[in-house]
Amino acid sequence: xxxxxxxxxxxxxxxxxxxxxxxxxxxxxxxxxxxxxxxxxxxxxxxxxxxxxxxxxxxxxxxxxxxxxxxxxxxxxxxxxxxxxxxxxxxxxxxxxxxxxxxxxxxxxxxxxxxxxxxxxxxxxxxxxxxxxxxxxxxxxxxxxxxxxxxxxxxxxxxxxxxxxxxxxxxxxxxxxxxxxxxxxxxxxxxxxxxxxxxxxxxxxxxxxxxxxxxxxxxxxxxxxxxxxxxxxxxxxxxxxxxxxxxxxxxxxxxxxxxxxxxxxxxxxxxxxxxxxxxxxxxxxxxxxxxxxxxxxxxxxxxxxxxxxxxxxxxxxxxxxxxxxxxxxxxxxxxxxxxxxxxxxxxxxxxxxxxxxxxxxxxxxxxxxxxxxxxxxxxxxxxxxxxxxxxxxxxxxxxxxxxxxxxxxxxxxxxxxxxxxxxxxxxxxxxxxxxxxxxxxxxxxxxxxx
Amino acid sequence: xxxxxxxxxxxxxxxxxxxxxxxxxxxxxxxxxxxxxxxxxxxxxxxxxxxxxxxxxxxxxxxxxxxxxxxxxxxxxxxxxxxxxxxxxxxxxxxxxxxxxxxxxxxxxxxxxxxxxxxxxxxxxxxxxxxxxxxxxxxxxxxxxxxxxxxxxxxxxxxxxxxxxxxxxxxxxxxxxxxxxxxxxxxxxxxxxxxxxxxxxxxxxxxxxxxxxxxxxxxxxxxxxxxxxxxxxxxxxxxxxxxxxxxxxxxxxxxxxxxxxxxxxxxxxxxxxxxxxxxxxxxxxxxxxxxxxxxxxxxxxxxxxxxxxxxxxxxxxxxxxxxxxxxxxxxxxxxxxxxxxxxxxxxxxxxxxxxxxxxxxxxxxxxxxxxxxxxxxxxxxxxxxxxxxxxxxxxxxxxxxxxxxxxxxxxxxxxxxxxxxxxxxxxxxxxxxxxxxxxxxxxxxxxxxx
Numbered sequence: 001x002x003x004x005x006x007x008x009x010x011x012x013x014x015x016x017x018x019x020x021x022x023x024x025x026x027x028x029x030x031x032x033x034x035x036x037x038x039x040x041x042x043x044x045x046x047x048x049x050x051x052x053x054x055x056x057x058x059x060x061x062x063x064x065x066x067x068x069x070x071x072x073x074x075x076x077x078x079x080x081x082x083x084x085x086x087x088x089x090x091x092x093x094x095x096x097x098x099x100x101x102x103x104x105x106x107x108x109x110x111x112x113x114x115x116x117x118x119x120x121x122x123x124x125x126x127x128x129x130x131x132x133x134x135x136x137x138x139x140x141x142x143x144x145x146x147x148x149x150x151x152x153x154x155x156x157x158x159x160x161x162x163x164x165x166x167x168x169x170x171x172x173x174x175x176x177x178x179x180x181x182x183x184x185x186x187x188x189x190x191x192x193x194x195x196x197x198x199x200x201x202x203x204x205x206x207x208x209x210x211x212x213x214x215x216x217x218x219x220x221x222x223x224x225x226x227x228x229x230x231x232x233x234x235x236x237x238x239x240x241x242x243x244x245x246x247x248x249x250x251x252x253x254x255x256x257x258x259x260x261x262x263x264x265x266x267x268x269x270x271x272x273x274x275x276x277x278x279x280x281x282x283x284x285x286x287x288x289x290x291x292x293x294x295x296x297x298x299x300x301x302x303x304x305x306x307x308x309x310x311x312x313x314x315x316x317x318x319x320x321x322x323x324x325x326x327x328x329x330x331x332x333x334x335x336x337x338x339x340x341x342x343x344x345x346x347x348x349x350x351x352x353x354x355x356x357x358x359x360x361x362x363x364x365x366x367x368x369x370x371x372x373x374x375x376x377x378x379x380x381x382x383x384x385x386x387x388x389x390x391x392x393x394x395x396x397x398x399x400x401x402x403x404x405x406x407x408x409x410x411x412x413x414x415x416x417x418x419x420x421x422x423x424x425x426x427x428x429x430x431x432x433x434x435x436x437x438x439x440x441x442x443x444x445x446x447x448x449x450x
Numbered sequence: 451x452x453x454x455x456x457x458x459x460x461x462x463x464x465x466x467x468x469x470x471x472x473x474x475x476x477x478x479x480x481x482x483x484x485x486x487x488x489x490x491x492x493x494x495x496x497x498x499x500x501x502x503x504x505x506x507x508x509x510x511x512x513x514x515x516x517x518x519x520x521x522x523x524x525x526x527x528x529x530x531x532x533x534x535x536x537x538x539x540x541x542x543x544x545x546x547x548x549x550x551x552x553x554x555x556x557x558x559x560x561x562x563x564x565x566x567x568x569x570x571x572x573x574x575x576x577x578x579x580x581x582x583x584x585x586x587x588x589x590x591x592x593x594x595x596x597x598x599x600x601x602x603x604x605x606x607x608x609x610x611x612x613x614x615x616x617x618x619x620x621x622x623x624x625x626x627x628x629x630x631x632x633x634x635x636x637x638x639x640x641x642x643x644x645x646x647x648x649x650x651x652x653x654x655x656x657x658x659x660x661x662x663x664x665x666x667x668x669x670x671x672x673x674x675x676x677x678x679x680x681x682x683x684x685x686x687x688x689x690x691x692x693x694x695x696x697x698x699x700x701x702x703x704x705x706x707x708x709x710x711x712x713x714x715x716x717x718x719x720x721x722x723x724x725x726x727x728x729x730x731x732x733x734x735x736x737x738x739x740x741x742x743x744x745x746x747x748x749x750x751x752x753x754x755x756x757x758x759x760x761x762x763x764x765x766x767x768x769x770x771x772x773x774x775x776x777x778x779x780x781x782x783x784x785x786x787x788x789x790x791x792x793x794x795x796x797x798x799x800x801x802x803x804x805x806x807x808x809x810x811x812x813x814x815x816x817x818x819x820x821x822x823x824x825x826x827x828x829x830x831x832x833x834x835x836x837x838x839x840x841x842x843x844x845x846x847x848x849x850x851x852x853x854x855x856x857x858x859x860x861x862x863x864x865x866x867x868x869x870x871x872x873x874x875x876x877x878x879x880x881x882x883x884x885x886x887x888x889x890x891x892x893x894x895x896x897x898x899x900x
Contacts (some may be wrong), residue, residue: 010629015627017622017624017629018624018627020624022624024622025622028564028565028653028654029564030533030534030564030565033565034534054557057453069629069630070629070630071620071652071653071654072652072653072655073564074554074557074558074560074561076527076530077530077558077561077562077565078528078565080526080530080531081533081534081565083531084480084484084530084531084535092874099551099553099554101549101586103504103549103585104504104524104550107504107524108524108526108527110523110524111523111524111527111528114478114480114523115478115523115527115528115531131648134647134648135553135649136553136647137551137646137647138644170475170478170521172467172474174467174469174470174474177465177743177746179460179467179518179519179520180520183626195586195587196584197584197586197587198584199504199585200501200506202504202506202521202522202523203478203522203523204478204519206522243789271578288755291627292626292636296627304616320846338514373624374537413621422796
């Protein structure tokens, strides 16, 4: 079983930060992130996972900020900080293909991979919120299809750049005075719809070849992109059935891209709410839910449904029909919420609390035995290759998982007792990608210069 | 006296990496950078300084690579690595205003400032080389004036973003459930020629208010930009006279921007070549110069003169007239080389060796006493507020400076015996900028939303 620790800003439960065992105002504090890294490494996690979002949710009214909008530092700077404190832990950071440039981002991830000796991972997102667009000079965000077309080209360019230094490119031979072997360094000369990039990168090929590529898009386009590209899928499923169906469907899509399931780890997010007894765990869940102010839950629901306005809706009535604008385009989060509302016939207030509470779509409330049992069951039934553990509050919830759940997973033979490899890729059981320039020397361009 | 350690990839001497006391193939190795950080902090340096360049020099012929083109990692990732190993050392990284976006870059520097508890500095460059443009989708680099106009607007946006969280913006009050105080967080609503940025940033105001702003442009436009913006100028002068004239001229320009010399530290770069005796230092200098292959020196000269072609020039003859294209536009490096060639009547081969050897424009060859004496003399005569020490090779050359020159500077009362402050800004004697939104609450926009 593979495990990642999701370091969601204020925990996997939206009000988790208010819990007594949550850190106090620590989101800009290096010591907080270092301690989380140490805890995850003590628990032999494959890696930590940082989400990201390049702005604030559009808000109507001040209260929405509370508990929702918190400081969000640049993931790569935070991961480099954690890297320095750890030796085996993988370091996965979210970065947008819509608001970055591939030369810069490929270089930053390659740098993190070198500085961590092969522990970097990139969670590829295309960004969906209007206010992110407004921070980058656009009136509105790119259409769904255009974002994914750009993402595909972006990743293709990044791969070429990572490959632009072949094995042996760095000579660093003091005797001969040769630092590099230019015959092992290639321009990439990419000319595409979105990018023109000459290359080579300024950084030798990363220790992992490429950083581990992670994806979370759940729409049809997102799934196709993941089938073509991702080595880890960070997904979200309320039930084992939907998780199994998703994993089967993803496996079926791999063949079309010449891939096999070996090369793809599907990892649903889980929020474990752990007590010494079931009753204690349930009490903890109620304690956490009671910490969510009602207006925040409804604002969160408004955001998830495409920034609709529910201020006129009866909190005890059913969800009113959504406006045309909110129904346009692919949006798997919105669709999941609508499906939940219809399936369970929830009034607005209750729907809001349900979708606001857990950020992962799947909360397990119970003892450490219960949590371990559920994870093992999901894995056995083919619903998952591992899990993204989104502790309801940090660091306490992660410590509980490491101290109580991990030993059970180990005792039952489902989790490592020591790291298998030196890199994230090795620990996840993923192979190093072949260098495209090794595979096809004809790709090397401008030989008259190089 | 203020001191920065320039961690030039292969040392301040172009062939320094070939020296026996230079690290072996370490430019992607976190341990190498950590050790350099520890050495600089042991020497009570104000900070380390990382140059950057977003591509490779255009080359003609493979040999040019050797010793010139080496791995260059993303400075912020490297600095975050050094930050984790140090407690007082400032962390100054170069980043381009031409090939970054202000929302992203402001956020990355703010993140580094938080993760290091107030030790970040940004060396603002506009990028000058064609091949950087080619990596970012442009046919050629922006014209000089356009680059600086963009840089000015870029810095203005970054400042607004850093100020977008006022003191007290983060509440993180578990009892009330308020994480932030929206009345202390502002949109920036920047609408300019180059950028439209809504804001706010996703990161609270950095511990230093703004990271320390560093600039090195030596052209008239660059000087004007520095007078308006810079808190540290990284400069380069072959003689004390030109350094004094430059410092006076810069001080004179400050008034036009409502500034005083207190707020600006002018720090020439120096390459100290240190021996136990003068003869030993001279031997070391010759040893280093002899490590430069002739064709590399000439290629370097070609690059500095605007990528001209000297393959047909007689190495023992004078520099041929430059083509029109190479003479166009402002380029202070080119002008300095031409001035040196004319002043000393050097043949091409010798000119090439001279400009290729030292990268700083000022090499001091002598004992630790000689080096300390020169630095003190420059400071006394008003030629400098401090120095950027570019050791000829790393780590050996930096260790020599720390072990032998620093104690003399201390004994003569010219250098600290312990750090004065907790932040880079405090150690440099610079004040925290006033928050623009504190100064003028009228700047706060969109009050109906926020």
